[in-house]
Amino acid sequence: MNNQAALFQYLLQLGDTNLIIGHRLSEMCSRGPMLEEDIALTNFALDHIGQAEVLLHFAGNVENNGRSEDDLSYRRDAEDFMNLKLVEQPNTDFAFVIGRQFLLDVYQCLLYQKLSKSTNDELAGMAARFLKESIYHQRHSAAWIERLGQGTNESLGRMQHALNQLWPYTAEMFVDNPAWANLIESGVVPSATELKKEWYERVSKVLTLSGLNMPKASAEDDSLNQSIYLEQLLAEMQYLPRTYPDAKW
Amino acid sequence: MMTKELTAVEELVWERLSMIPDPEIPVITIVELGVVRDVQWDGETLKIFITPTYTGCPAMQLFVAEIQAAMHDQGFDKLEVIHVYSPSWTTDWLSVEAKEKLRKYGIAPPVLKTSEMNPFEEVGNIPCPRCGSENTNLKSQFGATACKSLHTCNDCHEPFEYFKHF
Known part of the structure; x- marks a missing residue:
């Protein structure tokens, strides 16, 4: 794979992760436990969809095949999506929404921090902006982890259950795709394995403070397949543009 | 924004842009906010470079529409509004006066x-x-x-x- 194709794939992976979590969060609109939280989750969704728009637009330029951010979002099938499997997991309950968000936020803070020093100026500028958004996300989700962990037995139990269920999907964050070796070497993108130590420290600090246990990793975590949930999500997200191509309003 | 010698017509463009308020916070303008980064001429075409504040900020579309309307009023019909992402927008660009407003x-x-x-x-x-x-x-x-x-x-x-x- 040449560098251009590798960068396209890398941008797709970042863009898809943001697009899918943005859609998941948009499903929470009007379903937050209180008005402020409804507004917060909707703000999160807006930031992630905005990041996806910028990244997929850039990806389309890099690919140089005439595909726009909308084409990449609405006219690809599940098998072509490269998002982290963590973000396609459903909004089972509020603890799942917060747990999934917190695990992602810490990862994105660390990733964007490194990416903001990319040798690719355009990517560095985008990451610097995304980083600030992720910092606010992380503060918010970490505060909720603490609140639920230190709340009632019910909230503690649900939070722990959500983390245990989500944990296997975190291994994927720290696996370097061999196709990106050249990008890593030339300083365009950071190595994912390098993020793991700091991520683990931050997550374990917040969980410990909240009276929650760090879930156990398993050797099988690295080889999880895409879930049925992504196809269901795409069926809803892509319905309109696929049924009425080029519809405008 | 870049510091350079402005031509009279560029000054006019900046002056007009400085009259466009932020749609959500009308006490500060889009220039004070730091959204407008540069004004350039490419032959007959006026190019205005803007940078988004938050990536998903819905006000961006409104910024573009307001800029187009203001420039159209001045008779600048050949206009391109271009998004730039580097350097990343920051509240550090707000002046002391804008913060006081x-x-x-x-x-x-x-x-x-x-x-x-x-x-x-x-x-x-x-x-x-x-x-x-x-x-x-x-x-x-x-x-x-x-x-x-x-x-x-x-x-x-x-x-x-x-x-x-x-």
């Missing part, structure tokens, strides 16, 4: 430089824009727009918004 309007201005932003550190109390007290609480990091958080003052007992350092 925010405070008088009832919105606490950004207190920290973004270079001082640590991902995993808490922010201290934000001073109340009405009474100046630092005895305030954060209610929510997210408010009516992406750029503001919600707080309450424990001394004057008023709620207020904070223009988040970003």
